[in-house]
Amino acid sequence: MKKTLLLCMVALMVVGSPLFAAGLQETAPAKEVYFLNFKPEIADVYETKIAPVFEAETGIKLKVVTAASGTYATTLKSELAKSNPPVIFQTNGPMGLAGSLDYTADLKNTNFYKILSDKSMALGEGGQVLAIPYAVExxxxxxxxxxxxxxxxxxxxxxxxxxxxxxxxxxxxxxxxxxxxxxxxxxxxxxxxxxxxxxxxxxxxxxxxxxxxxxxxxxxxxxxxxxxxxxxxxxxxxxxxxxxxxxxxxxxxxxxxxxxxxxxxxxxxxxxxxxxxxxxxxxxxxxxxxxxxxxxxxxxxxxxxxxxxxxxxxxxxxxxxGTENYLCINKKVSAEQQALGDQFLTWLFSSASGKAFVKNDLMFITPFNTFAENELPTDPLAKEVIRWMNKSGVxxxxxxxxxxxxxxxxxxxxxxxxxxxxxxxxxxxxxxxxxxxxxxxxxxxx
Amino acid sequence: MQKSIRRYAALFVLPALTCFFIAFLVPMISGVILSFFKFSTVLDGTFVGWQNYKLAFINNEFATSLWFNVRFTLVSVVTINIGAFALAMLLTRGLKGTNAFRTIFFMPNLIGGIVLGWIWQLIINGFLLPKGVTIVTDPKYGFWGLVVLMNWQNIGYMMVIYIAAIQNIPVELIEAARIDGAGNKTMLTSVILPSIAPSLTICLFLTITSGFRLFDQNLALTAGDPGKQTEMLALNIYNTFYRRTGFEGVGQAKAVIFTLLVALIALTQLAISRSREEEA
Incomplete structure (x- = not known):
């Protein structure tokens, strides 16, 4: 009797532990885009302003995680290894890209790539487009x-x-x-x-x-x-x-x-x-x-x-x-998630409400053809950068x-x-x- | 009763064993395995053999941290143990307020290393301000800052161990020694020190290993600055793993070397102390 009980309990534990572990795994809701943000100074804008509007307009939830200053590489490394990894992440240029080549999807056919004015600004390898700049500084x-x-x-x-x-x-x-x-x-x-x-x-x-x-x-x-x-x-x-x-x-x-x-x-x-x-x-x-x-x-x-x-x-x-702000899409997430990532980025940089955030809150000078002259940021330093960029003879x-x-x-x-x-x-x-x-x-x- | 305990032993051990397995054994083994791989996330990588171990010594950075760490550990082990023993002697004489002092001296041990690091950084920078320098201006400030911090944190803890040992010395032994005419010096070297030898072993073991494993205090106090000149082994490993793209495996290799090194030093020390205890 006792032996049977013992056996039963051991069996239960053995069977139970994987179930328990599986229960702990995060499963992403059907429509969610996970964006691993690089800039702590504007984390608030993504979380409190952009995410609600994006969800209201498209029904897609935006999950933003921001790495603390100077720890992006670390955070990215551990987040990519998780079961629900980021869909959109940032890289800082050719060197950073070299470190995450296993994860960068080809963006050639995305709408996000189509709105980039100067296609030569994107980073890639072997005919693939892997990282797209989003802010000129x-x-x-x-x-x-x-x-x-x-x-x-x-x-x-x-x-x-x-x-x-x-x-x-x-x-x-x-x-x-x-x-x-x-x-x-x-x-x-x-x-x-x-x-x-x-x-x-x-x-x-x-x-x-x-x-x-x-x-x-x-x-x-x-x-x-x-x-x-x-x-x-x-x-x-x-x-x-x-x-x-x-x-x-x-x-x-x-x-x-x-x-x-x-x-x-x-x-x-x-x-x-x-x-x-x-x-x-x-x-x-x-x-x-x-x-x-x-x-x-x-x-x-x-x-x-x-x-x-x-x-x-x-x-x-x-x-x-120049720029060291490039966005990549994780090729190890499902095709559907990748498409949602593209949808979010295209929305942010081309829809009216998205562009308003970019201009007023994110204050990016963007390299996209969707921005008209009067949609450029108006903070004093961005204006100065634009003035110097357009100064003749310089x-x-x-x-x-x-x-x-x-x-x-x-x-x-x-x-x-x-x-x-x-x-x-x-x-x-x-x-x-x-x-x-x-x-x-x-x-x-x- | 005995029999049923024996029968269920496996069952009772299971939870602890599972935890030990998940939280210690698996990470440790996978850590050793990963040190032979080039990887950027821990789930996929390519086998590179001893490459990582070679790269660990590519510049003398690792050796520099090792040397800094050895010097730091030597100095702090000596000062902590002397300080702790002196306090223990003082606080076993039945002075007024002994208990209050014991508590006060023990308290720094309850504060986390990061917090201590920040607090001491403020204090030390405050002291150095009139000289127009800060703790990271010169590595020697960082060195002594770390020694002071380590002493402040650990003396109380070691003191408690010494107090317990001193109180355990049989009163008869002390009285007999006094009657035999032992002076204070003889009392210390021939009666007290031999009697507390087991505690000395433990305290040496604890201070040596914690000296080598120091991380939070190092990170918060100097973060290895200036340059990497106050960077100890643990911090160097962390920086190699997290701050250098493509060097994750090298960090892992350093960690394996580090584990072996600390284990070797600690075990040697234990063996020596133990054999001397037996002689005494």
Missing amino acids: GYGIIYNDAIMRAYFALPNKAVKINSADEINNFALLKAVVEDMQKNKAALGIQGVFASTSMAAGNDWRWQTHLVNVPLYYELRSKGIPFGTKTRDFDFSYGPQMKNIWDLYLNNSTTAKGLLGAKSVDDAMAEFALGQAAMVQNGNWGASQILGVKGNKVADSDIKFMPIYIGVAGEENIGLCV TSVSWDFSVIPSEEWKTQFGAALGDYINGRKNWAEVSRVATDVWKTEFDLSN
């Missing part, structure tokens, strides 16, 4: 024109020019910045440049964005076209990068030793509060300026200028314009950092820049890190 030096006007009105100013518009090369920028730093008390600022943020995960403005400028000049002078991988990086414009890097560090709101604890948020807040006159960042930072409590900068005073580093002919360059600097061989290169280069700040490396050593690690990392990934 620009970065440069953001400046507060009110502070600049106050400086140019100073009776004892040391420069001849009369407005920030006239700054068009490094020599002029340096003269203005250094003179402003001398007069910082009169201008009511703590320093010309906001903190050169070097806290963990906050050095991308330098190890990716700033280094893009010397990288751009080097690749173009070697005749290497945009987007072509190269094993040799000589950092031949390194001395020019040192120019601007020293200018940032020596005319800052913050002492060098303290920069290791500063984040991008800190720098943007300093700018928003009027403690700094300039900050290097892109148009995505608009919400970080406008949204800061006690913001003292008027919308009309937020302006952009290109990053000048002291290269001959730089009078004709513009902002760094060439935008492309985002060549997409050919940086790996994230590891950025990490090590960022660390070297940090060591330079604290006097543990001189510039020659920084250059050596830049060139040597490039080779090592290129060989590892190719």
Whole structure:
């Protein structure tokens, strides 16, 4: 009797456990699109504004999960392995795409691909279209024109020019910045440049964005076209990068030793509060300026200028314009789910209500032919990017950092820049890190 | 009664065994297997043999973290055990408020590592501010910051173990030693220390392994900055796995090496301490 009972119970457990496990598995509702969002600063817009409207108009539920800043790769990795994986996910360019080739569906026949104006902007391999850009962005030096006007009105100013518009090369920028730093008390600022943020995960403005400028000049002078991988990086414009890097560090709101604890948020807040006159960042930072409590900068005073580093002919360059925001559709989900993903993206970037969100809430400058002139975003920085893109006689600097061989290169280069700040490396050593690690990392990934 | 317990033993063990199997054995075995694969998600990958183990030493990053970790563990093991033992001696003398102090010293152990890391980062940065530097300006600040944090967190815990051991020393033994004319020094080296040898073994084991396995505190206090110069083994493995595309398998290989290393060190230490206990 007892033996039978024992047998029964063991049998029940053995049979029961898989049932139990199966019960725990998430099963997706019939009509749901799972979007793994990359940008935490606009997560709210997707969740509280776009999702309800999309569901009301199409009957499809939008599930948005947002990875915390700097953890997208991690989150994507674990989400893709789950039983209900994301349908739409983001990749940051050729390098990111290489890491998720097992999951990217061919988008050639999607409606989403059809609305892309310049088809060459999409990423692909072997005739397949695998990733489509959705937002063009620009970065440069953001400046507060009110502070600049106050400086140019100073009776004892040391420069001849009369407005920030006239700054068009490094020599002029340096003269203005250094003179402003001398007069910082009169201008009511703590320093010309906001903190050169070097806290963990906050050095991308330098190890990716700033280094893009010397990288751009080097690749173009070697005749290497945009987007072509190269094993040799000589950092031949390194001395020019040192120019601007020293200018940032020596005319800052913050002492060098303290920069290791500063984040991008800190720098943007300093700018928003009027403690700094300039900050290097892109148009995505608009919400970080406008949204800061006690913001003292008027919308009309937020302006952009290109990053000048002291290269001959730089009078004709513009902002760094490009994208590292590409969307992919997961080929490992059902065909039906893939179609829903396409439907959502097409809806967002071509329907009237979708486009309104893109313009007013997401504030993207999009590369799609569905947007009319008056449907472009109206925040001050996006307007400035559009103004610079259309300025005659000016060439935008492309985002060549997409050919940086790996994230590891950025990490090590960022660390070297940090060591330079604290006097543990001189510039020659920084250059050596830049060139040597490039080779090592290129060989590892190719 | 005995007989039926024996008969149902398998049944009673089953839940625990299932948990152990699912939460420990399977992940551990699949971890070892994955270290021979190149993969981006844990469900599919391609076999690459020893490639990952070779890549683990491609630059001296892993060796640097190992060396940083060894130095950190040596310093913190010594300071924690001396500090904990000294406090235990102090708090077994029947001073006023002994219980309150024991509680206070033990309390840091109840706070999570991440929280401790943030709190200490604020405190240390506050101290360093007048010098115009922060904890990540120079790796030496990070090193000593981690040592201080580790001490603060662990001394209380080890103290409790030592207190229990000291209280277990038979009163007769101490009285006899006193009558035989043992001074304070002799008392310490010939009576107390030999009597608490088993606790010493346990405390050394705990501090050595936790020194090597330190992760949250490291992440929250310095995150390995500046550069990777304050990055310990566990954090290095995490960063390799999650921050480098295509290096998931290498992170896994590092984790296997790490497990073997910690097990080796801990077992050696146990064996040595045990043999000395028996001599004593």
